[in-house]
Amino acid sequence: MEKSKQAMILRNPQALSSKYIPRRLPHRDAQLRQLSIFFPGVEKSSAFFKSVQLIGSVGTGKTSTALLFAKNLEKGFETARIIYVNLKMLGDPSPWTVYTSILGQVSGRASRSLSAGEVFEKILDEFVKKKTTSFLFIVDEADELTSSRSLRGGRVVYNLTRLPEFGVENVLGVVFIARNEEWSRGLAPEEQSTLGSLIVRFPRYTLPQLVDILLYRASEAFSDQSALPDTVAEHVAKITIDLFEGDVRKALDILLYASLIADSEHSEKVTFSHVSRALAQILGRSSLDADIVKTLKQLERVVLAATLEILKNRESSYTTEREVIENVQALCERLQLPEPRIEEIEAALQRLHDLGILRISGPLRIYAEVVPIDDVRSLILK
Ligand SMILES: Nc1ncnc2c1ncn2[C@@H]1O[C@H](COP(=O)(O)OP(=O)(O)OP(=O)(O)O)[C@@H](O)[C@H]1O
Numbered sequence: 343m344e345k346s347k348q349a350m351i352l353r354n355p356q357a358l359s360s361k362y363i364p365r366r367l368p369h370r371d372a373q374l375r376q377l378s379i380f381f382p383g384v385e386k387s388s389a390f391f392k393s394v395q396l397i398g399s400v401g402t403g404k405t406s407t408a409l410l411f412a413k414n415l416e417k418g419f420e421t422a423r424i425i426y427v428n429l430k431m432l433g434d435p436s437p438w439t440v441y442t443s444i445l446g447q448v449s450g451r452a453s454r455s456l457s458a459g460e461v462f463e464k465i466l467d468e469f470v471k472k473k474t475t476s477f478l479f480i481v482d483e484a485d486e487l488t489s490s491r492s493l494r495g496g497r498v499v500y501n502l503t504r505l506p507e508f509g510v511e512n513v514l515g516v517v518f519i520a521r522n523e524e525w526s527r528g529l530a531p532e533e534q535s536t537l538g539s540l541i542v543r544f545p546r547y548t549l550p551q552l553v554d555i556l557l558y559r560a561s562e563a564f565s566d567q568s569a570l571p572d573t574v575a576e577h578v579a580k581i582t583i584d585l586f587e588g589d590v591r592k593a594l595d596i597l598l599y600a601s602l603i604a605d606s607e608h609s610e611k612v613t614f615s616h617v618s619r620a621l622a623q624i625l626g627r628s629s630l631d632a633d634i635v636k637t638l639k640q641l642e643r644v645v646l647a648a649t650l651e652i653l654k655n656r657e658s659s660y661t662t663e664r665e666v667i668e669n670v671q672a673l674c675e676r677l678q679l680p681e682p683r684i685e686e687i688e689a690a691l692q693r694l695h696d697l698g699i700l701r702i703s704g705p706l707r708i709y710a711e712v713v714p715i716d717d718v719r720s721l722i723l724k
Pocket residue numbers: 359360361362363364366367368369370398399400401402403404405406407521555558559590591594
């Protein structure tokens with residue numbers, strides 16, 4: 343059914359942007375609780391300096407959790423102030439750029455003419471001046487400090503984690519966010535030792551967790567929550583696990599894209615077909631290359647034709663091995679080719695996967711890495 347032209351699914355598209363910090367973070371309660379155990383407040387009795395690491399792979403909610411925690415801390419304690427530094431955004435993660443960014447946030451002033459050591463001294467002075475404020479540092483993309491591009495990044499870890507030794511009493515601590523626990527291996531022993539071992543881990547989201555997150559984010563972004571059926575949310579979650587290692591940012595990108603397509607068609611709901619088209623855009627899939635087709639054996643071409651044919655007429659983004667086998671058998675019969683054995687079809691599927699033409703994520707989910715073209719058969723079977 344067509345919707346009136348004014349009514350749109352997306353009421354608040356920003357709520358699907360990966361920059362948006364939602365009010366809740368489903369399935370990250372344990373991590374938020376751990377942070378509030380480490381940083382319970384700003385009172386002297388509870389506020390001794392701590393260095394904490396948030397570790398988890400891409401898109402597991404580390405930054406959002408840290409920022410939501412920080413926001414709540416600032417809300418709960420008038421004198422709390424968060425200093426957030428994203429090292430990737432600084433470009434060159436040297437002590438000078440890090441300290442300059444911190445100084446800018448603490449004092450609102452920049453200091454082009456000073457050396458890194460002098461900027462650090464100024465930061466210490468500012469902390470002493472603002473002794474009624476309690477600061478918490480968040481250093482995001484900390485892996486950059488030990489990357490090959492980093493010039494003496496370890497020095498930053500050393501200095502920030504030793505602020506109390508420089509006489510600074512009003513810093514609650516430093517939270518380092520990194521994807522890989524190994525990041526600290528690149529530090530010198532004295533830098534590692536001040537870093538400490540308070541670690542909050544962020545495991546990858548499971549399928550049901552991703553579904554919950556998508557439904558929650560849709561409830562913030564959509565005019566009507568029924569616009570995202572559970573089955574479609576589950577479909578997006580499966581794709582995210584199969585193709586993007588569960589990175590929730592990708593799940594949100596697919597959902598945003600799919601809902602924009604849905605809105606452009608004045609659809610009332612996001613459908614499987616909107617998701618498939620959004621996925622094709624995000625993967626930047628290209629058409630099947632005729633030169634590659636020439637290198638395929640006959641059965642591989644038939645298997646490819648059978649798979650693309652299913653996907654072309656299909657709302658969903660993937661097919662199953664069973665469907666492919668059935669379609670291959672039907673195709674062979676029609677073309678009067680000898681019926682292949684199941685193992686031969688499986689071997690052909692594997693080769694197409696190895697060539698990057700199909701992506702096989704178990705027998706129940708086979709994706710195409712190329713756009714299903716209109717005249718699949720003539721290209722493949724001639
Ligand atoms: N539990 C959750 N509930 C709702 N949204 C979430 C949740 N976890 C992550 N997100 C959203 O997913 C996006 C990516 O999350 P975030 O940037 O926090 O991940 P990350 O682990 O820091 O990723 P990276 O390592 O790539 O920096 C953000 O939009 C964030 O709000």
